[in-house]
Amino acid sequence: MQSHSKKELVYLLAGSALFLSVVEILIPKPVPFMRLGLANISIILGIYLLGFSYTFLLVLFKTLVQGVLSGTILSFAFGLSISGSLASFFVMYLLYRFFKERLSLVAISCAGAFFSNLAQLTLSYLFIFGKASFVFAPLLFLSGFVASIVIGVFSVKVINYLES
């Protein structure tokens, strides 16, 4: 890892976020908004390897790329997407910043997914779907919980590989 500068790592992680976003489009969604969130592997790696400002750029990049690729960049879904991404990023960054000795990245990923879903549910309740938001919400939160643990385990595996 010492051979890479932070700037090079941003490019690498942005590229992998782009790639993972494309892969994610291939996966069918049983319910709208039910996503695996593969690109968040890059975000978690960014939080671990890069620190706040670079990872913040990475989050914006990831959200934009996902909006362009899935064609939702000009629709309300993009607002939900960016609010969820930012909420989960801030929560994960703060947890990592203050509790990195105590928490594993898997739990941080889990908290991030929870707050991403919470932010999107709140916005969707206030501005778009109203009470109908709660129809899918339990399903989304539960699948988000499972997916976030998978994503967290992946990220830890990648970090272990990088550092071995």
Next chain:
Amino acid sequence: MKFFRIFDLFIYLSVLFSLIFGFTYFFSMKSREKSLKIISQKGEFVYSLDEKKTLDFQVDEGVIVVEIEDGKARILSSPCRDKICVHRSWISELGEWAACMPNSFMILIVSSNTDGGVDAVSF
């Protein structure tokens, strides 16, 4: 880098507890109260579906009797010729209706809470 540290349990448990608490709270609120709307030549009336009762309405050809029972309603008898409204039998779901055209009379199930919303959004 470890997969699990003991404080992780705190995160997992607080996430799961807030989910269980939040959703039991929201789904215990009755969000879809139904009531019966009656449209006649004399105007529109709304009745609760909870209490059992029989209502008589004076219309052009005579009297229409509407029966409400156990959250459902029907037109029990009507003076009209074809009795289509009577054969419609019980209605109980939102949007269901029965109408007696010759007498300009209609009953339908509507939502009690008036806050509307988006029916469908494409994305």
